[in-house]
Amino acid sequence: MKLSSITAALCLTMLSFWVHAHNVTIPKDISELALKKVTDDVYVIHGIQGLPEKQNKGFISNSGIVVSDDGVVIIDSGGSLQIGEMILQKISEVTDKPVVAVFNTHVHGDHWLGNVAVRNAFPDARLYAHERAIERLNSGEAEQWLDIFGSAMGDAIEGTRAVVPDTALKGDETLKIAGNTYKMHHTGKAHTDSDIMIEHPASKVLFAGDIVIYGSTVSGARPEDFSAKGQIAAVEYALGLPVDIYVPGHGPTGDREIPEATLRFLEVLYESVQTYYDEGLADFEMRDKVVADLAEFSGWSGMDRIGRLISFVYQQVEAAEFE
Numbered sequence: 189m190k191l192s193s194i195t196a197a198l199c200l201t202m203l204s205f206w207v208h209a210h211n212v213t214i215p216k217d218i219s220e221l222a223l224k225k226v227t228d229d230v231y232v233i234h235g236i237q238g239l240p241e242k243q244n245k246g247f248i249s250n251s252g253i254v255v256s257d258d259g260v261v262i263i264d265s266g267g268s269l270q271i272g273e274m275i276l277q278k279i280s281e282v283t284d285k286p287v288v289a290v291f292n293t294h295v296h297g298d299h300w301l302g303n304v305a306v307r308n309a310f311p312d313a314r315l316y317a318h319e320r321a322i323e324r325l326n327s328g329e330a331e332q333w334l335d336i337f338g339s340a341m342g343d344a345i346e347g348t349r350a351v352v353p354d355t356a357l358k359g360d361e362t363l364k365i366a367g368n369t370y371k372m373h374h375t376g377k378a379h380t381d382s383d384i385m386i387e388h389p390a391s392k393v394l395f396a397g398d399i400v401i402y403g404s405t406v407s408g409a410r411p412e413d414f415s416a417k418g419q420i421a422a423v424e425y426a427l428g429l430p431v432d433i434y435v436p437g438h439g440p441t442g443d444r445e446i447p448e449a450t451l452r453f454l455e456v457l458y459e460s461v462q463t464y465y466d467e468g469l470a471d472f473e474m475r476d477k478v479v480a481d482l483a484e485f486s487g488w489s490g491m492d493r494i495g496r497l498i499s500f501v502y503q504q505v506e507a508a509e510f511e
């Protein structure tokens with residue numbers, strides 16, 4: 189074998205290993221809900237990429253699971269009672285320890301409406317969220333999320349009720365739960381004003397919530413809640429943390445390539461809107477140009493609905509002009 193072909197073969201082997209190491213199958217259907225082992229004691233259940241509908245029962249976001257001898261911690265409980273119960277069922281296949289805590293990464297319904305399943309099965313589990321999430325949910329937003337998910341899914345999520353997190357976080361705490369250390373991170377308004385990222389130093393894993401999204405338009409589902417500049421800063425912050433594995437709110441778990449893609453999406457989006465704003469175009473006039481600038485992400489879900497996201501970024505660009 190010539191040296192060049194040996195090198196080529198070696199490169200191919202390394203490449204396939206590299207791809208394999210980060211190969212996460214994103215389910216197409218609720219029947220594919222599965223526990224993916226990420227490290228010795230960390231698992232992720234990856235949600236499908238799409239909007240909540242009858243068929244998926246709100247199984248659209250990722251749930252992280254940390255198992256220890258003293259109990260189980262869940263990061264995001266899914267979008268319905270049914271999904272919460274399926275998550276608990278999957279956990280019971282790898283441990284008989286009780287769930288002692290849930291972190292809800294932010295206010296959006298797909299990340300906390302499954303709390304009811306945990307509360308039913310483990311009445312003593314503590315439910316943590318950023319204080320702003322609890323404040324918003326307790327001032328009427330919990331019922332709004334129930335209504336939104338109820339009208340999208342009807343009796344497919346029967347029995348789902350709002351169990352609002354009971355323990356407020358500021359986002360700078362270090363907590364000891366079931367023998368594990370968890371570091372909270374909050375960088376101000378980003379994907380929402382209520383985001384917490386949860387670092388699990390023992391495994392060098394960051395549960396990033398929707399600060400990091402891969403494979404679907406970043407913050408496209410609820411652009412009214414987000415700050416483009418704030419989320420760019422939050423992803424940069426996440427990239428600076430001493431972790432090796434990123435669990436996004438939506439999309440595959442992986443290394444830095446996951447948040448780096450989120451960052452590129454947001455930067456290209458913002459710069460593109462800024463450019464056409466400076467040229468005097470209105471938001472609806474620049475839509476196709478912005479989509480063209482985002483060509484790298486043309487396969488991501490939600491690109492067909494990106495007009496709303498563009499108009500919210502447009503408003504933010506406009507507001508920045510008058511700061």
Ligand SMILES: [Zn+2]
Binds near residue numbers: 249296299398437438
């Ligand atoms: Zn989400």
Ligand SMILES: [Zn+2]
Binds near residue numbers: 296
């Ligand atoms: Zn969200």
